[in-house]
Amino acid sequence: MxxxxxxxxxxxxxxxxxxxxxxxxxxxxxxxxxxxxxxxxxxxxxxxxxxxxxxxxxxxSKQWFVTMEPLAEKALHAVEKGQLTILPERFEKIYNHWLTNIKDWCISRQLWWGHRIPVWYIVGKKCEEDYIVARTEEEAIAEAHEKYGKSVEIYQDPDVLDTWFSSALWPFSTLGWPDLSKEDYKHFYPSTVLETGHDILFFWVARMVMMGIEFTGSVPFSYVYLHGLIRDAEGRKMSKTLGNVIDPLDTIKEYGTDALRFTLSLGTAGQDLNLSTERLTSNKAFTNKLWNAGKFLLQNLPDKNDVSAWDVLLSNKFDSEASLQKLPLPECWVVTGLHELIDKVY
Incomplete structure (x- = not known):
């Protein structure tokens, strides 16, 4: 075909x-x-x-591959030795599984946009036998002239690198690498924490770790914190193709900032959250109650200049049985719940 x-x-x-x-x-x-x-x-x-x-x-078809087993072995040891900590801890098992069963990585793509494969071929010779790897075209030409003479012509491989390949180099390539004497590199590499989605633990995180160890001798960060994904009501990942992307600005206009913030805060570390209009509607009502409670409190507090009234109010700490006995039963129940919450938190 x-x-x-x-x-x-x-x-x-x-x-x-x-x-x-x-x-x-x-x-x-x-x-x-x-x-x-x-x-x-x-x-x-x-x-x-x-x-x-x-x-x-x-x-x-013919493609470029990277042998991954030697790189993966070092990345596994980084976690085993405590040089890298993955949070939540359950994702460490996934990380280990991927790297233990790793295959060679096809890094070439037949696209018109991307970082070109840094390989040049000799015009008139077989690609498999005669090619030059160089950082720039000038370096490739100089090497070709030295090896084949001044009259030789070269052309670059038309393929581009897999986008995750260049992304894997990001922690240090943006800081002046391969010149390790650059101030940015010495100051910012390695970093402490990487925060990203759990869905690219292998595609990006693991590959950054492998490349970092291979080219700099150290892991690019000490901790990886993985957050969950915000999915649609049916649990599908949001994408332009599916047309199920929820714009936070539109959501804020309809439900309010607090409702959106509260809904997102219900997610736990590394756990996906299905975002639905029903959940936003419910949390809008709840946050509205909090606002109303706050307004009621502000309306019934003493005037800020009424020192004696504030002294009386502040003296009621409700931290003893005697102070609670002075309260009506419903208020006593509220204060009890408050202290139970404090005990759980602290």
């Missing part, structure tokens, strides 16, 4: 046809020549493009 979804020369009479058209044509030819045995429904999982939804066809 060609990269445009048409069949290549190996397909014979079907060469050049669209993949789907070729299937229909092949079946009709089988029927016409009495070679068709039977046709029946068959259910299978068909991989599709995340953005466009197109059917993905397996295609063998």
């Amino acid at each position: 060609n990269k445009d979804g048409t069949l290549n020369d190996v397909a014979g009479i079907y060469s050049g046809m669209d993949r789907f058209e070729a299937r229909e044509k092949l079946w009709s030819d089988l029927v016409e020549t009495n070679l068709a045995v039977k046709k029946e429904p068959y259910t299978l999982r068909v991989p599709r493009s995340q953005r466009g939804g197109e059917v993905i066809e397996p295609l063998i």
Whole structure:
């Protein structure tokens, strides 16, 4: 199959046809020549493009890979030795599982946007045998001239790096690396805490750890704190493709800032939160009650200049049985609940 979804020369009479058209044509030819045995429904999982939804066809092609086992081993030891702490702790098991069962990483992508693969080939020679790895085109040309003569011509690999590859270098590449004498590098690397979503623990965090150890000799951060994801009411991850993104600014206009803040605060460390209009409506009512209680309190407090009234108010600490006995039963219940809360917190 060609990269445009048409069949290549190996397909014979079907060469050049669209993949789907070729299937229909092949079946009709089988029927016409009495070679068709039977046709029946068959259910299978068909991989599709995340953005466009197109059917993905397996295609063998040459790619660049990074051998990961030696890098993963060092990243595992970093956690074992306490150089890196992952919070919540339950994600450490996932981290270890991924790195223990790691495969070689395909880092090349056939896209028009991204960091180019830093490899140059020699015009007229086989790519597999003659290529130059360099930081810049000038370095590549200089090396090519030294090796093959001044008349040699080179061209860069058209592929780009996987976006997670450059992201893995981020902790130190932004601070002047590979020049380790840079003040920013000496001052800010390594850092203390990385806070990010649990869904990219392997794609980003683990790879930053591996690259950091490999190129600088130390982990890029001491602690990783993983937060959960805000999902839609059905538990799906928000995306432009699904059209289920909830804009916080629109949410604030409809439900208020406090309702949104309170709803988000209900999430626990590393746990996903399904955000629904029902939950926002309920928390809007609850936060409104808190506002009303606060307004009632402010309206019934003594005047700020009434010193004697404030002395009386502040003397009622409700920290003894005698002071509680002076209160009506409902107020006594409220104060009791307050002290129970204080005991739990402290």
